[in-house]
Amino acid sequence: MFLGALIDAGVPAEVLVEATSALELGASLKIETVDRSGISCTRVRVMEGESPAEETYAAHNHDEDHAHSVDHSHDHEHTHDHEHLQTHEHQHTQEHEHSHEHKHVHGRSLSVIRELIQAAPLAEAVKSRAIRTFELLGASEAKIHNVDVEAIHFHEVGAVDAIVDIVAACAGIEYLKADAWHCSPLNVGGGMVECAHGTFPVPAPATADLLRGYPTYSAHVQKELVTPTGAALVRALEPVFGAQPAMRVERIGYGAGSRNPKGFPNALRISVGESEEDTKAGTVTVLETALDDLSPQVLAWVAESALAAGAMDVMLTPVIMKKGRPGTLLTVLCSEKKRPVLERLILRETSTLGMRIRHDERSCLERHHLPVQTSYGEIRMKIGKLDGEVMNAAPEFEDCRAAAVRCEVPLKQVQQAAIAAYAQTAAEGEKVGGKVGS
Secondary structure: OHHHHHHHOOOOHHHHHHHHHHOOOOEEEEEEEEEEOOEEEEEEEEEEOOEEHHHHHHHHOOOOOOOOOOOOOOOOOOOOOOEEOOEOOEEOOOOOOOOOOOOOOOOEEHHHHHHHHHHOOOOHHHHHHHHHHHHHHHHHHHHHHOOOHHHOEEOHHHOHHHHHHHHHHHHHHHHHOOOOEEEOOEEOEOOEEEEOOEEEEOOOHHHHHHOOOOOEEOOOOOOEOOOHHHHHHHHHHOOEEOOOOOEEEEEEEEEEOOOOOOOOOOEEEEEEEEEHHHHOOEEEEEEEEEEOOOOHHHHHHHHHHHHHOOOOEEEEEEEEOHHHOEEEEEEEEEOHHHHHHHHHHHHHHOOOOOOEEEEEEEOOOEEEEEEEEEOOEEEEEEEEEEOOEEEEEEEOHHHHHHHHHHHOOOHHHHHHHHHHHHHHHHHOOOOOOOOOOO
């Protein structure tokens, strides 16, 4: 569901396809448009050859019975009930298709999955979030089974489709580069679910543990609506729970589940937009420290990790420190809410003994996206306004990058085409030249 909602909300399919290929698991994605209770949705299935990966997994793992880390059956169409940037509504039943009793061959251990992801040619932020998601799953399973986390062998979530689901989802999350995720309370469903160790009430043990401290409820359907994989991704995103904050919604995406129950849309909705507070003057928290004894490789890692953890921006500035030593000034911009996490990250990952923390005032243009059509596909233009007048307009880099890769043309050519398309749109009726509207 989450992969389909990401694509439907504007993440180029190539972003998820490239992440899947990078894992070198022989998997591919099948993307299609389907109907769910009258709503047009995007459905994404992970394929192994000509067959859905979950069916291949079930066929290969029917003759042995093992204890495993994910204590339930599901169709890997995860709930991920979070609201991108600001809203994300829970309108799905998440009905599951394969209810075999989890009879498996040996699964992958956490260290094997970690090595698999680390070896893939993916952005560090994508790797970091994907590994973090599996670590959360592993910690939960270890607690439930009372064993060391490295003794846990993932079975369903260690299967090809689940690994692709998590890594591709993390690639899509990184593409969106949301400053915040908001989530309404999670409907976990109801009834019972067959597990390797017997029949358990919904939510499954791992799901219940991963959602500890989050607002949840059970209503409408007697089915499992939140899987451990979905719960782990929610936990990794660290969303804000509650009512939708004031925002300007720009894109809405619907991701489809496998089934289409009557009167209850089995779909996941992601709304992408800008919060009202992001378009006004305010304050930003600045974390800063100077380093003269840290490897450039570690500095790059820290910058990637900080962005993945929710930093608004990270800057590495060459400086001359005491005794004439060349060093690097690490500056992290973030919201006050993200300060504890990023403060701890800097202290843990760098050699610093302390840092400066301050709150700077800032003034921001009102921001939104305007899609334009080019010969290379749709490209989003990032528009910045002041009192209704456009001050800046620039093509989104990631859209241009994906189009350049897909069409095998120079990146600058795509950027120029997007700017030309925007100018043409303006000439045909939009206000332009300091008065440009969207």
